[in-house]
Amino acid sequence: MGVKRLGLTPLESDMTVAEHQFTGRGTLTETFGLGTDPVPLEPYKSKDFFELEKETIFGRAWLYVCREEEIPAPGSFIVKDILPFGISALITHTKAGRIQAFYNSCPHRGSIVVKAPEGNASRFSCPYHRWTFSNEGDLLGVPDKENFFPTLQKEDCGLAKIATSTWDGFVFINFSKEPEVSLEEFLGPVKDHLAGMYYPGASNPVVYTAVLDANWKVAQDAFIESYHIPHIHKNTIGTTFASKLNPYSRLIGAKPLGAHRTISLFGNADYVVDPNNRVEALGTVGEKAGSTMTASTGEDVERYRNHAAINPDASEHWSMDIHQLFPNFHIDTGPGSFWTHQFWPLTESTCFYEVRFYVNEATTIRERLMQELFIARVGEVVLEDLENLQWTQKGVETSGKAVMHLQDSEVAIRHSMSQIVKWTKSATVKEALA
Ligand code: FES
Ligand SMILES: [Fe+2]
Structure with a gap:
């Protein structure tokens, strides 16, 4: 049969x-x-349950965001709104060949850094006062840096990372600062x-x-x-x-x-x-x-x-x-x-x-x-x-x-x-x- x-x-x-x-x-x-x-x-209808889901599920689970083909080569990036949180995520294929997501927010005064939905760039320049960042998220340049104060340390002022991991071409992010389990453990069977x-x-x-x-x-x-x-x-x-x-x-x-x-x-x-x-x-x-x-x-x-x-x-x-x-x-x-x-x-x-x-x-x-x-x-x-x-x-x-x-x-x-x-x-x- x-x-x-x-x-x-x-x-x-x-x-x-x-x-x-x-x-x-x-x-x-x-x-x-x-x-x-x-x-x-x-x-399916409770506002309280919706808030609980945001915190305990979308705030802790590995979330699929894109295929690797959307950012195929070093320099390519996409910007994706993570809607439950109203967060703009910048997902880059870095110079070193890694895929890394960042909060798309400038460490100076918080502006969105990348407005384009996708593109190719080795560095990003914030549209507000032109701080520049590598596609690894490192702060590269600050106009009129001398007018800031000693508290401004370049190494503290890179783009904030979002935990990122990939599996079979699928890219996932996790909003826990340090995810409790790896993507592999999360996917399990x-x-x-x-x-x-x-x-x-x-x-x-x-x-x-x-x-x-x-x-x-x-x-x-x-x-x-x-x-x-x-x-x-x-x-x-x-x-x-x-x-x-x-x-x-x-x-x-x-x-x-x-x-x-x-x-x-x-x-x-x-x-x-x-x-x-x-x-x-x-x-x-x-x-x-x-x-x-x-x-x-x-x-x-x-x-x-x-x-x-x-x-x-x-x-x-x-x-x-x-x-x-x-x-x-x-x-x-x-x-x-x-x-x-x-x-x-x-x-x-x-x-x-x-x-x-x-x-x-x-x-x-x-x-x-x-x-x-x-x-x-x-x-x-x-x-x-x-x-x-x-x-x-x-x-x-x-x-x-x-x-x-x-x-x-x-x-x-x-x-x-x-x-x-x-x-x-x-x-x-x-x-x-x-
Ligand atoms: S807010 Fe980005 S350079 Fe000022
Ligand atoms: Fe159907």
Whole structure:
């Protein structure tokens, strides 16, 4: 039957894979060991909880900020607003070849030092009184230095550093002065799960951003469950991510990875492109996968797809995987490419959302067309999710109930919330990760 593993409860000998996976006999929630109780709604609307999250989660966790390809050579830099804190971060590729983030604030009287969103510079000159800094953050020059006082010591007046670390091309920062755990320790099992992953098209992102009328977790939750697919995405991926075999688009796999988690979504292996739909036929390469459209046919995609974390169960009913990194970053792996989502809290009821689709530089017209169709399709699907979020948030704030009820395909939400609550209650990061 071509399906390798189920990994939940043992397959009874007379049971077909389809029956086992999609009829509710195997429970994913059980494998997470978090029970089945309803989950509190308060964290999705409480101002106090929002402040607690800022302090205990965003103030202590390693936070993804960019790909190394965004700052590819010594001298390149980007400026990124870290929205929960209103902090401007200057992230540089230093002369020595390191990636280092700084508070983008001048040690003289506090001005923003770099106003450009990105660029290339060996030194930065503050626009206010022209103090200059190397891209290692060291203070190089002070106009009319003689008119200052002996208390001004050059070595004390470099740009303030933000702890920075990289993993497989992903750059992370940490607002603890001295992070309690390294990025490696923080990533834990997710680092092993994705180890050696090849990310096709990593230097070529298509980026969409939006400010949403929803708590960041309301938004994030919409991208880690499949239960809504047949309803919210009825007209786009309703027939490719669900089928008669699995009408409610139940997950085909899910696994906790320390503070993080991964889930695999169902794909309708029997889906056949309507030959009259010339556009879709052009965007498809005969993949038996739920998303049908892929962003690339390049040979390197084979290398990417062979990774053990992509379709980990080697299921013929697979469409894509979602690897969710705590607290607010997702790496999604589909048949021909990867894409990422990130959710930054603004207030208890609003957030900033960014999605990046990474595609190879097209080498043929067909490939270019496939990419355009792929991006248009997934863009359409994302818009369906985003439109719905305001109604979820409004309802959560309206609710006369204190809890929500999660089903098995919503297990990642249960795990995400359990980790969030754990971090808010833990005195130390080590305790939160234990
Ligand atoms: S504030 Fe930067 S040089 Fe004065
Ligand atoms: Fe969705």
